[in-house]
Amino acid sequence: MATIERPPAVDEEKLMQFVFRAVDEVGATLNAALVVMGDKLGFYRALAGAGPLTPDELAARTGAAERYVREWLNAQAAGGYVEYDPESGTYELPAEQAVALTDETSAAYLPGFFQIALGSVIDSPRITETARSGAGLGWHDHVHDVHEGCERFFRPGYNAHLVASWLPALDGVVEKLQRGARVADLGCGHGASTILMAQAFPQSSFVGSDYHAGSIETARARAGAAGVGERVTFEAVPASAQQGADYDLVTMFDCLHDMGDPVGAARNVLEMLAPDGTWMIVEPAAGDRVEDNLNPVGRAYYGFSTLLCTPASLSQEVGLALGAQAGEARIREVVESAGFTRFRRVAETPFNLVFEARP
Numbered sequence: 034m035a036t037i038e039r040p041p042a043v044d045e046e047k048l049m050q051f052v053f054r055a056v057d058e059v060g061a062t063l064n065a066a067l068v069v070m071g072d073k074l075g076f077y078r079a080l081a082g083a084g085p086l087t088p089d090e091l092a093a094r095t096g097a098a099e100r101y102v103r104e105w106l107n108a109q110a111a112g113g114y115v116e117y118d119p120e121s122g123t124y125e126l127p128a129e130q131a132v133a134l135t136d137e138t139s140a141a142y143l144p145g146f147f148q149i150a151l152g153s154v155i156d157s158p159r160i161t162e163t164a165r166s167g168a169g170l171g172w173h174d175h176v177h178d179v180h181e182g183c184e185r186f187f188r189p190g191y192n193a194h195l196v197a198s199w200l201p202a203l204d205g206v207v208e209k210l211q212r213g214a215r216v217a218d219l220g221c222g223h224g225a226s227t228i229l230m231a232q233a234f235p236q237s238s239f240v241g242s243d244y245h246a247g248s249i250e251t252a253r254a255r256a257g258a259a260g261v262g263e264r265v266t267f268e269a270v271p272a273s274a275q276q277g278a279d280y281d282l283v284t285m286f287d288c289l290h291d292m293g294d295p296v297g298a299a300r301n302v303l304e305m306l307a308p309d310g311t312w313m314i315v316e317p318a319a320g321d322r323v324e325d326n327l328n329p330v331g332r333a334y335y336g337f338s339t340l341l342c343t344p345a346s347l348s349q350e351v352g353l354a355l356g357a358q359a360g361e362a363r364i365r366e367v368v369e370s371a372g373f374t375r376f377r378r379v380a381e382t383p384f385n386l387v388f389e390a391r392p
């Protein structure tokens with residue numbers, strides 16, 4: 034019978050520590066599906082502010098089947114998402130979890146993060162195949178949870194920072210927006226950033242574009258619902274497409290690294306901008322070296338990068354595949370090689386870096 038050779042000097046205690054850490058991670062992996070389930074079935078919203086509830090009560094309030102609700106609650110209690118009281122057999126959502134799981138206006142709002150993670154995992158068998166061949170997988174090819182999760186993940190951060198701190202950090206841009214500026218938001222997805230800027234600056238006009246026609250359809254509906262449909266138009270075109278000239282501001286939110294040819298897209302931005310125009314680039318927070326990103330945020334972003342961003346870029350011409358953890362030095366290289374003469378970092382959060390590039 035074949036025996037398995039063990040490396041010498043295995044520390045059994047460290048081995049078991051690793052195994053139990055992995056148990057926690059398997060629970061966390063499954064929890065992505067459970068959080069999305071709780072969000073879609075309204076469990077968190079029914080629990081928020083309701084005080085202690087039995088599974089029966091939560092089932093009655095949400096119309097879901099009690100046996101599933103009870104099992105879901107136990108998993109949530111084991112993960113520290115809800116608190117269980119054995120005396121009364123009730124479950125309660127703590128106030129902080131209620132904010133993070135139900136308050137869409139909070140910067141701490143989490144369901145979109147889980148939704149895009151779950152969508153990425155659902156699509157992972159296809160990425161396993163492309164990783165063998167080196168082929169790509171386009172953004173448009175993903176399940177809807179990736180598109181909607183992306184919108185819901187990024188919007189709280191844009192709500193918190195875009196108008197309050199990122200735009201004011203750019204040289205002279207807010208004054209132009211207040212007077213009436215022309216703005217193009219490339220790779221806009223569902224248009225969360227475009228609509229937010231349009232709401233804040235009623236004198237200005239906005240064009241959002243994205244190569245994914247499905248996202249643009251959603252963006253148009255969102256703009257209509259937000260009452261800014263008059264001043265915002267959306268076009269289903271790639272960032273390399275001719276989209277007019279003399280823009281005061283061109284923006285890209287978390288999409289430059291997803292593009293196959295970011296240098297080509299940057300050259301196009303240079304042609305679109307007025308001579309004193311500004312390109313604002315928002316990219317995932319990252320250091321320049323791998324070792325700078327070996328932390329929880331880097332871990333999540335390298336994960337998304339493997340399953341979403343790198344295949345997205347590889348699916349397009351050039352396929353530069355910057356990855357979601359490109360870092361400032363690499364982004365500067367892309368921007369300067371396209372012909373921009375000025376580049377600086379103007380803001381950062383734990384999740385994003387914000388750059389200003391000028392012709």
Ligand SMILES: C[S@@+](CC[C@H](N)C(=O)[O-])C[C@H]1O[C@@H](n2cnc3c(N)ncnc32)[C@H](O)[C@@H]1O
Binds near residue numbers: 173226270271285292
């Ligand atoms: C991570 S999502 C970000 C979407 C949006 N900017 C946001 O912040 O919610 C990346 C977006 O880049 C778009 N994209 C990828 N390659 C593109 C290209 N070459 N031209 C235009 N859009 C592109 C994708 O369709 C997707 O909507």
